[in-house]
Every structure is written in C-alpha cells, then in structure tokens.
Amino acid sequence: MPSSKLSLIIPVYNYREKIIANLETLVLFLHDHGVDFEIIVVDDGSTDGTVTKIQNVNFGPEVTLIALPKNSGKGAAVKEGVGRATGEKIIFMDADLPYALGAILKIIGEIDAGADMAVGDRTLPGSRVGSKKSIFRMITSKLFVFLVRSLALKDARDTQSGLKGFRGDIVRKIFELVTVPGFGFDVELMAIAEANGLRVAHVPVKFIARDGTTVKFFRDSLRMVRDILKVRKLKKMKYYKF
Numbered sequence: 001m002p003s004s005k006l007s008l009i010i011p012v013y014n015y016r017e018k019i020i021a022n023l024e025t026l027v028l029f030l031h032d033h034g035v036d037f038e039i040i041v042v043d044d045g046s047t048d049g050t051v052t053k054i055q056n057v058n059f060g061p062e063v064t065l066i067a068l069p070k071n072s073g074k075g076a077a078v079k080e081g082v083g084r085a086t087g088e089k090i091i092f093m094d095a096d097l098p099y100a101l102g103a104i105l106k107i108i109g110e111i112d113a114g115a116d117m118a119v120g121d122r123t124l125p126g127s128r129v130g131s132k133k134s135i136f137r138m139i140t141s142k143l144f145v146f147l148v149r150s151l152a153l154k155d156a157r158d159t160q161s162g163l164k165g166f167r168g169d170i171v172r173k174i175f176e177l178v179t180v181p182g183f184g185f186d187v188e189l190m191a192i193a194e195a196n197g198l199r200v201a202h203v204p205v206k207f208i209a210r211d212g213t214t215v216k217f218f219r220d221s222l223r224m225v226r227d228i229l230k231v232r233k234l235k236k237m238k239y240y241k242f
Contacts, residue, residue, distance in 0.1 A: 004087070004089060006038070006089045006090075007040060007081075007085035007089070007090045007091070008026065008040070009090065010026075010039060010042070010094075011042050011074050011081070011094070011095065012041055012042065012050060012077075012095040013046050014050060015046070015048075015096070019050055022097050024059075025097065026039060026097070027039065027059065027062065027063065029104075030104075035108070037062060038085070038086065039062060039064070040081045040084055040085060041066065044073070044077040045068050045069065045071035046071075051065070064084070066084060073182035074181075074183050074185065075181045075188075076181035078092045078185070079181075079185075082172065083175070085168070088167070089108060089112075090167075090168055091108075091165040092164055093162060093163050098162060098207060099206065103203060103206070106118075106205075110203060111167055114199065115167075115200065115201035116167050117171075117199070117200045118164070118165045118166075118200070118201040118202075119158065120162075120163030120205040121157055121161060121202040121203060122158050122161065122205060123157050123158045124202060124204040125204070127205050128207065129207045130208040148187055152191055152228050152231045153187065153190055155194065160183070161205075164186075164189065174192050177239065180230065183224060184231070187228055187231055188231050191235055195235060195240035196242050
C-alpha cells in the first residue's frame with residue numbers, strides 16, 4: 001500500500017451496541033492491509049451512552065474520539081472530523097459499515113491514481129446490493145434523484161453514498177464551503193466538486209443492508225428537499241468556486 005496516511009472519519013449517533021465491534025473490525029482490516037491510518041470517531045451528541053462505551057475501550061493512539069455537545073447532523077460531524085484529520089487522504093464512512101471494507105482500498109487506489117474525490121457508487125454495474133428496496137423506497141429514491149438533477153447537479157449518481165474519499169488538500173477546500181449540517185450535505189459535496197471541475201471517480205461496492213440507521217424517512221426527506229434548494233441557490237450565486 002502507498003505510504004501516505006489515511007484519515008478515516010466515522011460519524012456516529014446512538015450506536016452503542018455495535019460501535020466497538022465495528023471499530024475493532026476497521027482497525028484489524030486496515031492493519032492487515034498495511035494502511036498507515038488514523039480513525040476519527042465523531043459522536044454527534046449521542047444520548048444512549050455511545051461516548052462512554054468508546055471511552056471505556058483502549059484502541060490506542062490510532063483511534064481518536066470527538067464528542068460533539070449536541071446533535072448537529074451528519075454533515076456537521078464529518079466537517080468536525082475533517083478539521084482534525086492529519087492524513088493525505090481522507091475518507092468518511094457510516095458507522096454501521098454498510099459497505100464491504102474492500103471498497104476502502106478501491107477509494108485509496110483511485111485517489112492515488114489522481115482522483116480528487118472518489119465515491120462508493122451502488123448504481124454501477126459492478127456493484128452488489130445485499131437487500132432489495134420496497135417499491136415505495138424505489139419510487140422515492142428515483143424522485144429524489146430527479147429533484148437533485150433538476151435543481152442542483154447534472155450528475156446525481158448515488159449522491160447519498162455513505163462512503164466518500166478525498167485528497168487531503170482538496171477536502172479542506174471543499175469543507176470550508178460546506179454549509180449544510182444534515183444528511184443533505186452529500187449533495188452539497190458533489191455540487192462543490194462539480195462547480196470546481198474536480199476529478200470524481202466512482203467505484204463499485206458491495207452494499208449490505210443497514211442496521212440501526214438514524215434516518216427518519218419523512219422528516220429527513222423534507223429537510224433534504226430544503227437542503228437541495230439551498231444548494232441550488234448557492235450554486236447560482238457561484239458560492240462554491242474555490
């Protein structure tokens with residue numbers, strides 16, 4: 001593996017039952033593949049004891065915990081992690097590890113090959129999805145993609161992927177411009193990349209059904225529509241240009 005350091009950011013909220021096992025899995029995987037890494041866990045104001053659970057385990061210096069005082073949203077948590085990261089490559093990934101971990105190596109490979117940003121993309125022909133969506137979810141997902149393409153992005157392939165990686169110098173420029181604190185920040189990331197003509201690689205992934213997701217479908221769908229409109233406005237204002 002390349003010698004440059006990886007910062008892996010894990011935003012977490014109310015996930016005490018499985019967070020320790022998942023962190024141990026990540027540490028073992030990265031060690032086994034010879035990756036020089038740090039893991040930055042950003043707790044987004046959990047109320048179920050997640051912070052205490054992590055504090056009670058000695059992972060060593062490779063794992064850092066940041067505990068936000070209140071629930072601020074996934075975008076805010078990832079932004080906090082980026083601000084503390086020291087790696088030349090930065091990846092964020094959901095705490096429930098919904099992607100087979102080999103995708104991390106694919107992301108690293110794309111960045112080493114010259115990509116500014118790399119996205120785990122469930123829509124690619126080479127991807128595998130471990131669970132089928134209900135008809136309702138399929139319809140709402142297609143509607144969401146339609147809205148994103150119509151209002152904010154020309155290329156809206158799997159914007160909500162919970163696995164994205166960046167060159168360290170580029171990610172800091174991107175997150176200086178991030179304004180959306182919630183789940184809609186993924187669309188904003190892609191809009192910033194598009195506005196600056198960044199090279200974005202899409203990699204196939206094996207996606208496993210999530211457990212313990214903190215998304216409340218109707219509530220968060222309304223917030224994401226609001227966020228898309230905000231992104232559209234800022235894009236028209238040329239706010240996203242470096």
